[in-house]
Amino acid sequence: MGLALASWLLGAAPALAIVGPSTDGAALSSHIVMVLNRLGRTAGYCSGLVLAPTAVLTAAHCVPEGAAVKVHFRDEAGAPVLLDTEAVVRHPGYRADAIRTRERSIDLALIHLPARLPARFEATAIDAATPELGATFRLAGFGLTREGVATSSGQLRVALAVARQPLSPVLLWAQDRQGRGAGACTGDSGGPVFDARSDHALALMVWSSGAGALRCGALTQAIWLGPHRSWIEATMRAWGTAP
Numbered sequence: 001m002g003l004a005l006a007s008w009l010l011g012a013a014p015a016l017a018i019v020g021p022s023t024d025g026a027a028l029s030s031h032i033v034m035v036l037n038r039l040g041r042t043a044g045y046c047s048g049l050v051l052a053p054t055a056v057l058t059a060a061h062c063v064p065e066g067a068a069v070k071v072h073f074r075d076e077a078g079a080p081v082l083l084d085t086e087a088v089v090r091h092p093g094y095r096a097d098a099i100r101t102r103e104r105s106i107d108l109a110l111i112h113l114p115a116r117l118p119a120r121f122e123a124t125a126i127d128a129a130t131p132e133l134g135a136t137f138r139l140a141g142f143g144l145t146r147e148g149v150a151t152s153s154g155q156l157r158v159a160l161a162v163a164r165q166p167l168s169p170v171l172l173w174a175q176d177r178q179g180r181g182a183g184a185c186t187g188d189s190g191g192p193v194f195d196a197r198s199d200h201a202l203a204l205m206v207w208s209s210g211a212g213a214l215r216c217g218a219l220t221q222a223i224w225l226g227p228h229r230s231w232i233e234a235t236m237r238a239w240g241t242a243p
Contacts, residue, residue: 018157019145019216020182025156028140030122031199032156034072035062035111035190036082045072045153047141047191049201052123052241053116057225057232058190059206060094060109071113076120087112089235091228104170107206108228112239127195128226129202131167136160137174139184139205139220141191147216153187160196161220172203172222184208185216193222201225 025032035048035058046062048071056071063069071083091106098105129135139159146152159182161174172193176182184191184205193203203222210217225232233243 018139018141018143018159018182018188019147019185020159020176021180022145022157022159022182025140025158028138028158028194028199029156030120031124031201032140032142032191033117033121034142034154036070036072037063037067039064039067045142045187046189047143047187047205048111049124049190049192049204050117050121051110051126051232051243052236053121054113055236055239055241056111056113057204058109058111059204060090060107061096061206062190063088063090063109063111064096069111071111071117073117073121075118083113083115083117085111086114087239091231106228107223108204108225108232110232110235112241124192125200126225126229126232127200127202128229129172129195129224131163131169131172131224133163133165133167135163136177136196137163137172137202138194138196139174139182139188139191139222140194141184141188141205143187143189143191144185144216147185147210147214159183164219169227170224172220172224174220174222175218181210181217183210183217184220188220 048056048058093106095105192201207221
């Protein structure tokens with residue numbers, strides 16, 4: 001779900017995120033940042049989940065090998081802030097060419113920051129989830145609200161989606177219950193899937209598809225975080241960061 005950008009920063013014009021019907025994500029803004037990457041002449045962006053003042057979880061495909069990675073947010077006055085990153089650790093089960101090779105891939109990566117995020121950001125609890133057909137979740141991210149329109153990104157939005165078949169202990173497959181096209185889009189990779197009633201994160205968005213030739217609005221795929229909590233915690237402890 002990367003999107004080529006002309007520079008590190010997105011445009012300052014107001015924008016939405018999550019295609020289809022969504023709501024403002026201000027209530028969850030203390031848990032989510034943007035993750036920017038630049039590799040050669042190509043740049044992209046994703047969303048990221050705050051796990052500690054110096055640790056952010058995102059999708060591994062959002063932080064490719066060799067890329068310069070920054071964490072982006074806006075300060076209390078609305079001015080853009082870019083933070084350097086100290087380390088990026090991809091899950092050992094991540095396979096960048098998994099689609100071509102038809103391998104299982106754990107598309108997760110942890111980012112270590114050398115400086116703490118502002119106090120308004122809060123560590124997010126990770127809960128294990130038992131897949132249940134029809135269960136409702138909240139998708140949150142900074143991605144596009146209009147597929148293919150780069151200016152329709154940058155503002156945190158939230159949409160409701162429900163679990164659909166196939167049920168899996170590895171992946172969540174979610175869709176808009178009412179069929180109005182709400183779902184992840186470009187830039188929402190690395191964004192969290194929250195419980196419907198709490199700020200606990202259950203999964204991380206990694207892929208989406210749409211109707212026909214579209215890539216957004218029909219189906220959102222996310223990795224359950226519970227099975228990987230031990231890897232997350234061990235990596236953070238190695239950095240001296242308490243999970």
